[in-house]
Amino acid sequence: MLAHHFAAAWVVARRDFCAVIFSKTFIFFLIGPLFPVFIGAMAGMIGAQVQRDLDNPQIGVAMPAHQGDALIAARDALAPRMAGGVPQFVVLERLQPGQAFDARSALKQGGNRIAAIVSGTLEAPALTGTPERVDQWRGQLALFAAEANRGESRIYPDVAGYKIATSAAKQHTDQAVTAQAGQVLLFLLTMLLAGMVLSNLVEEKANKIIEVLAASIPMDALFLGKLFAMLAVSLVGIAVWGSVYGALMIFGMKSVPLLATPAVGWPVFLTLGFFYFAMAYLLLGSLFLSIGGMATTVREVQTLSMPVTMMQLMVFFFASYALARPGTWIETVSQVFPVSSPFAMLAHAAQSPEIWPHVVALGWQALWVAVIIRVGAQLFRRTVMKSGPARGRRSWFKRPVAAAAR
Amino acid sequence: MKIERFSSFTGMSIVDDAASPVPTAVPFGELAIEARALVKRFDGFTAVDGVDISVPRGAIYGILGPNGAGKTTTLRMLLGIIDPDSGYRRVLGHERPTEVARRIGYLPEERGLYPAMKATEAIAFLAALRGVPLKDGRRRGRELLEEHGLGYAADRQIRQLSKGMAQQVQLLGTLVHNPDLVVFDEPFSGLDALNQGKLERMIRSLAERGTTVIFSTHVIAHAERLCDQIAIIAGGKVPFAGPVDAARDRLRPQVRLETRAIDGLWRAALPTDARHEGKFWYFTLPESGVEPLLRALIEGNAGILSLSIERPGLHDAFVAIAGEAAARALEETPEPAIERKGRR
Numbered sequence: 152m153l154a155h156h157f158a159a160a161w162v163v164a165r166r167d168f169c170a171v172i173f174s175k176t177f178i179f180f181l182i183g184p185l186f187p188v189f190i191g192a193m194a195g196m197i198g199a200q201v202q203r204d205l206d207n208p209q210i211g212v213a214m215p216a217h218q219g220d221a222l223i224a225a226r227d228a229l230a231p232r233m234a235g236g237v238p239q240f241v242v243l244e245r246l247q248p249g250q251a252f253d254a255r256s257a258l259k260q261g262g263n264r265i266a267a268i269v270s271g272t273l274e275a276p277a278l279t280g281t282p283e284r285v286d287q288w289r290g291q292l293a294l295f296a297a298e299a300n301r302g303e304s305r306i307y308p309d310v311a312g313y314k315i316a317t318s319a320a321k322q323h324t325d326q327a328v329t330a331q332a333g334q335v336l337l338f339l340l341t342m343l344l345a346g347m348v349l350s351n352l353v354e355e356k357a358n359k360i361i362e363v364l365a366a367s368i369p370m371d372a373l374f375l376g377k378l379f380a381m382l383a384v385s386l387v388g389i390a391v392w393g394s395v396y397g398a399l400m401i402f403g404m405k406s407v408p409l410l411a412t413p414a415v416g417w418p419v420f421l422t423l424g425f426f427y428f429a430m431a432y433l434l435l436g437s438l439f440l441s442i443g444g445m446a447t448t449v450r451e452v453q454t455l456s457m458p459v460t461m462m463q464l465m466v467f468f469f470a471s472y473a474l475a476r477p478g479t480w481i482e483t484v485s486q487v488f489p490v491s492s493p494f495a496m497l498a499h500a501a502q503s504p505e506i507w508p509h510v511v512a513l514g515w516q517a518l519w520v521a522v523i524i525r526v527g528a529q530l531f532r533r534t535v536m537k538s539g540p541a542r543g544r545r546s547w548f549k550r551p552v553a554a555a556a557r
Numbered sequence: 558m559k560i561e562r563f564s565s566f567t568g569m570s571i572v573d574d575a576a577s578p579v580p581t582a583v584p585f586g587e588l589a590i591e592a593r594a595l596v597k598r599f600d601g602f603t604a605v606d607g608v609d610i611s612v613p614r615g616a617i618y619g620i621l622g623p624n625g626a627g628k629t630t631t632l633r634m635l636l637g638i639i640d641p642d643s644g645y646r647r648v649l650g651h652e653r654p655t656e657v658a659r660r661i662g663y664l665p666e667e668r669g670l671y672p673a674m675k676a677t678e679a680i681a682f683l684a685a686l687r688g689v690p691l692k693d694g695r696r697r698g699r700e701l702l703e704e705h706g707l708g709y710a711a712d713r714q715i716r717q718l719s720k721g722m723a724q725q726v727q728l729l730g731t732l733v734h735n736p737d738l739v740v741f742d743e744p745f746s747g748l749d750a751l752n753q754g755k756l757e758r759m760i761r762s763l764a765e766r767g768t769t770v771i772f773s774t775h776v777i778a779h780a781e782r783l784c785d786q787i788a789i790i791a792g793g794k795v796p797f798a799g800p801v802d803a804a805r806d807r808l809r810p811q812v813r814l815e816t817r818a819i820d821g822l823w824r825a826a827l828p829t830d831a832r833h834e835g836k837f838w839y840f841t842l843p844e845s846g847v848e849p850l851l852r853a854l855i856e857g858n859a860g861i862l863s864l865s866i867e868r869p870g871l872h873d874a875f876v877a878i879a880g881e882a883a884a885r886a887l888e889e890t891p892e893p894a895i896e897r898k899g900r901r
Contacts, residue, residue: 354671359667359669360669363663363669363683363686365638366638366658366661366665368686536638
């Protein structure tokens with residue numbers, strides 16, 4: 152009896168083993184362990200880089216020329232021997248004797264990385280900045296001023312502190328945090344929800360209803376319908392989670408984490424967040440639907456889900472990496488590359504007040520959704536429904552010409 | 558010109574009408590489906606190899622063929638589910654069948670509905686796919702279920718129905734939008750004898766209303782009872798297409814002769830393929846007809862006890878035509894391919 156059981160189990164095991172080993176997706180299972188290692192390393196590198204880039208403030212120097220140079224030289228000499236972060240000193244202006252300098256307004260209009268300004272003289276330096284920056288750097292400045300002035304006497308001068316509510320640099324950093332928070336939320340939601348699309352066509356294939364659907368409606372319509380249905384499901388989920396979170400905030404918890412107001416303002420930012428979520432979902436979802444459409448079984452879908460998740464992570468890391476590099480080609484590429492575009496543009500909305508780039512970006516992303524659905528549907532027809540000749544360039548471009556000729 | 562051939566595969570004589578196996582007399586405008594030289598290959602295997610089909614509007618048209626002959630592939634091409642590698646098709650006057658999808662009903666060989674859907678909803682869903690508003694689809698669905706004695710199942714989920722009932726629900730869903738053309742792929746498979754009869758009546762009533770019905774089957778009796786015209790597909794080719802009678806006429810009538818004398822001079826009057834089994838002689842009626850044969854038998858003192866002449870049925874014609882086509886395909890297969898197959 153037991154032998155019979157084992158024999159039967161052996162038959163099942165042998166079939167399952169062969170089915171998995173010889174499936175096309177088994178390669179993903181084999182290289183699966185490499186993904187977390189690779190992604191972990193990437194995450195560490197990019198995270199550290201982003202943190203370094205965001206938290207790399209500068210102190211602007213507006214002093215008489217020789218004193219300013221001496222102060223910077225003193226900073227450069229001492230910084231390597233000091234523990235902790237020492238801000239960069241950059242010359243803002245070389246003042247003539249008696250020339251006045253408005254540090255407050257310079258700080259408000261200054262570059263994104265100028266977090267404080269040193270003015271006055273080496274004997275009586277003045278530090279203008281946000282309260283936390285003034286308190287943080289006052290001691291260091293006294294040390295550098297004494298070092299720069301040591302020819303005469305090594306006296307640590309009193310640093311006058313001029314505290315302002317905010318600076319361009321602080322605003323930039325705070326908005327970058329808002330941008331990052333927006334990206335993280337967008338990523339979490341898409342990762343949580345877009346993966347559902349992977350297995351969406353398996354039901355139709357298992358039910359055999361795919362034949363009727365294929366005969367009744369265009370495959371693009373089938374893909375689009377499925378995608379929008381899942382988007383709607385996701386939005387319902389988000390609405391429920393959002394309501395529960397809101398209720399907990401109101402009735403249970405004391406404080407809501409405060410984020411700096413995004414450059415476009417909260418109402419526009421939230422609206423854009425909604426649209427960018429929809430676009431991120433549709434872009435990734437259409438890709439996943441196309442990939443999942445090739446899978447014939449739930450097992451294959453499960454095997455595919457790992458690389459698909461990793462792909463989402465890559466997109467997120469790329470957008471995060473670009474966030475810390477405003478104005479560079481990396482930021483531009485992340486905004487233009489279709490699947491990272493929603494993430495990059497949401498970050499852009501937090502940091503830049505213009506609206507028109509978002510209109511362009513949403514149009515661009517919608518175009519790519521259409522392209523991916525079109526290609527995915529064609530691929531599905533060719534590989535799964537076993538349709539005819541490749542609908543490549545020849546038919547896409549020549550069909551209208553042929554029709555016109557007729 | 559007619560050419561008579563003897564099929565070693567079936568042991569029957571076949572008359573080839575060399576002029577054209579496809580009826581071309583039907584005016585262009587009256588064709589519901591017109592396909593020319595359709596070819597479809599899968600991974601190097603030619604599933605459909607130059608199929609020509611002309612289906613007149615309002616006709617019941619059968620596509621007959623053995624398993625794996627290419628029937629389903631042909632239907633899928635005609636429906637636009639797959640595109641042919643080459644060839645031409647026109648369905649209800651359109652070269653792209655998907656453009657007229659709303660005027661077509663399709664019941665695939667592998668039936669399938671969403672198991673969690675209720676019967677009425679499933680019909681309404683299939684109707685909505687063909688452009689019928691959901692509300693109308695539901696109403697129509699209920700009416701159809703009532704009409705066909707399935708009213709009690711209207712609110713049951715598909716998973717709660719028997720296979721046969723689910724199949725009937727899908728069939729009703731195929732017809733709910735009153736299509737101009739209905740395509741059934743092996744519609745009788747999986748149905749019991751009662752439901753097969755019901756389906757036959759339904760097909761007839763569709764045709765009476767002017768709907769064109771095309772169905773594939775490998776059960777010849779259904780086609781013989783229902784079809785105005787047929788196409789026989791074998792090995793991806795169409796060795797015959799035309800009226801059912803024309804298919805039958807491909808075979809000569811079979812003669813069964815019982816004589817008093819076992820042998821005699823009259824034997825010379827029998828054709829060379831005559832064979833003796835038990836008390837009877839069986840042979841194909843000679844082209845000269847029955848009168849010269851009778852005369853020769855009487856003059857030869859055969860002592861005729863009984864003589865019957867049977868017109869071949871569609872089944873015989875199908876076996877002969879499809880078998881001949883299969884034998885021809887086998888002859889045409891290149892030698893190395895056969896060797897490879899053999900080794901496997």
